[in-house]
Amino acid sequence: MDTQEKPFWNPYLAGVALGLVLLATYLVMGFGLGASGAMIRFGTWVGWMAAPQAMENHPFFCSYVGEGKKVLEDWLVFEVVGVFLGGVVAAYSAGRLRPAVQQGARPVGVTVRLSLALVGGFLMGIGARYGHGCTSGQALTGGALLSTGSWAFMMSVFAGGYLVAPLLRRVWR
């Protein structure tokens, strides 16, 4: 982090701020935040643009697309658009908005890094379907509501990360 950038917030204060955003969501909407839910919808939409009949007849995707359904007109999709905008504004105002490929202390090749990003993302897409959400929708949202499955999910996420981390030490440390 170079000296032109604004420092990151104290993590406890940032957490409280995040908790207040989440609380506001509960009080205003009656449900919480999410991210992966928008991703399946966006992907379904792209697939539907390419092959509408196939998607509308498919046993999984038919619940998202078809007669009277607007796959992108969904709370989570609009929320994730907001997440993106918030990220842009926060990064810009902190002097952190620039193209880059994030690397650990000893950078690996860009191809390696981006391949890991793609595969990692792919696994998260699958994990989120089985988890019925991701860290935003389950760990944070469900966690604060003390949902049983959310806590189990959260502990599993940490378990998965910690167990595989030693294999990736070269990438991050």
Next chain:
Amino acid sequence: MSMLPLYMKDAFGYQTGLAVATAIGFGFGFVLERSGFGRAPILAAQFYFADMRVFKVMFSAIVTAMLGVTFLAGIGVLDLSAMQIPETFLWAQIVGGFILGVGFILSGYCPGTSVVAAASGNIDGAVTVVGAILGSVAFGFFPSSWREFAEAGNMGASRLTDVLHAPQAVLALGVTLMAVGAFMGGEWVERWSAARGQRSAPLSAPETRTMVFLGFALAAFMGLSTMMLPTSKGAPAPRAPQTVTPEALAAMLIKDPSALYLVDLRDAGSYQLSHLPGAQSIEGLDVASLSSTRTLVVYGGEIPASLQRFGGATMTLEGGFEGFKLKILDLPRLAPDATPQQINEYRRQGAYHEYFTGAAAAPPPAAATPRKTVAPPQRKGSGC
């Protein structure tokens, strides 16, 4: 009657809700970026014990929101029963979480933070987003037997308050104490890791930390104190049978039929002739097999001794079979000189009639303000 959550109390409509979504998302994304979570090495550091930032932010957020809900529900401002509680699919979520955790350490992001990373210009973040979209869609193309596992271990809208048989405020205090302990432990681990790696530990601001912890303690005790209020909403639902109106039962059946059991207490003959949608007959019902995390709704008689043993919440349908039939299932009729209020009632009952019987009612003559109807739950992968 509490006014919160606003949307669930009809304070505004679906379209406005979408605008609210973007505004809330903006706040979410902004905080994530300022937490440092637009950068993979910062997130990954969690899994090497070097920087427990992920844990600190996540659990401070959970504790803050949890205590807010506890207190506001406890004083009756927030109607907890109107909130959407995530459904638990225990085995699916344990497996899914593990897979997501592996993806997390591979990519350096979780789905939400990958969006923030992309927003900051980080190409690895953008690639992670693409990967996550592809992975989600790939799931859709899995054979149905693989996809079915996503429903494994369904416990309904189970909460730790049910599983641990603890009141909300007490559990909230417990979680707060655990989190604060974990924060202190986490900072010890950071220092240990730094010493081992011969580098400096992440900056710790003890005064800020103490202030935050005191804030948590105060909020937790405020939450506890709501348990002493006469109409305490912080307590779990009483075991004594309550009544439920036909409208409320209809809403429960539409929202999530898997959260309740509907039992017909009349004789087998009456049941065979006609029973309410989704109802089981008391004849031959194995009470021991009923999960106490679901609500039991009965109609058509006195609750028999066999059902007294049921461990979960029990409710009796007001007006019984006839009442539900009259108010929900029957095709409604509209007088020619109906008031807007009566037109709204007609539309509402028409929607219920259509939902439960599949037959649409005739549209009313005048264009009355449409009521907010509850959308039927979408069962993924079950065919449409």
